[in-house]
Amino acid sequence: DVKVTQSSRYLVKRTGEKVFLECVQDMDHENMFWYRQDPGLGLRLIYFSYDVKMKEKGDIPEGYSVSREKKERFSLILESASTNQTSMYLCASSHRDPGGPPLHFGNGTRLTVT
Amino acid sequence: AQSVTQLDSQVPVFEEAPVELRCNYSSSVSVYLFWYVQYPNQGLQLLLKYLSGSTLVKGINGFEAEFNKSQTSFHLRKPSVHISDTAEYFCAVVNQAGTALIFGKGTTLSVSS
Numbered sequence: 001d002v003k004v005t006q007s008s009r010y011l012v013k014r015t016g017e018k019v020f021l022e023c024v025q026d027m028d029h030e031n032m033f034w035y036r037q038d039p040g041l042g043l044r045l046i047y048f049s050y051d052v053k054m055k056e057k058g059d060i061p062e063g064y065s066v067s068r069e070k071k072e073r074f075s076l077i078l079e080s081a082s083t084n085q086t087s088m089y090l091c092a093s094s095h096r097d098p099g100g101p102p103l104h105f106g107n108g109t110r111l112t113v114t
Numbered sequence: 115a116q117s118v119t120q121l122d123s124q125v126p127v128f129e130e131a132p133v134e135l136r137c138n139y140s141s142s143v144s145v146y147l148f149w150y151v152q153y154p155n156q157g158l159q160l161l162l163k164y165l166s167g168s169t170l171v172k173g174i175n176g177f178e179a180e181f182n183k184s185q186t187s188f189h190l191r192k193p194s195v196h197i198s199d200t201a202e203y204f205c206a207v208v209n210q211a212g213t214a215l216i217f218g219k220g221t222t223l224s225v226s227s
Contacts (some may be wrong), residue, residue, distance in 0.1 A: 042220045045215075048213065090158070106157050108157055
């Protein structure tokens, strides 16, 4: 069974801190994704990666960066956390399937920025 | 650009009643559509998907969805719901580049006895 593991379930950080959210998958998936989930807004794509060291901006990349040094690991970085980045962050992975990428999700990291 | 609209933000129903969660999509090219479910305090899991072929798609937990090209819809249905179906449901479409999913805003299904 595919497992996508997010390192923290809950995080509390202060405004201005640099924050790292880590995600690891164990199924050799090529694609990895970071979404944020907010009530009434659904899931919005922040960044995704289709290979090691490759990254693509999603719909809301501002204030975020990512790192993919190894195939199984995809990190989301908040360079200087702000209160409007308080949210649930979901990592996902999939094979590179031209028919449409079914995603496997982690359980999420709930980040609070104070 | 691809997008999906979930027409109801909340759907309250009684146990054993039928339910329909509505989803409309906009797309100019081939359409790949998905429904995901999120139970409380969990990540999302795939319910069903439409890639091609039969327009009636069956998924897990007794759910099914019908792809309707003329109405650009992909509504999710279940003939008889259980308390355990209480969750948030997301409709999604593959983006134009075929590289990522675009999600709707979600529909909260609340099943009561």
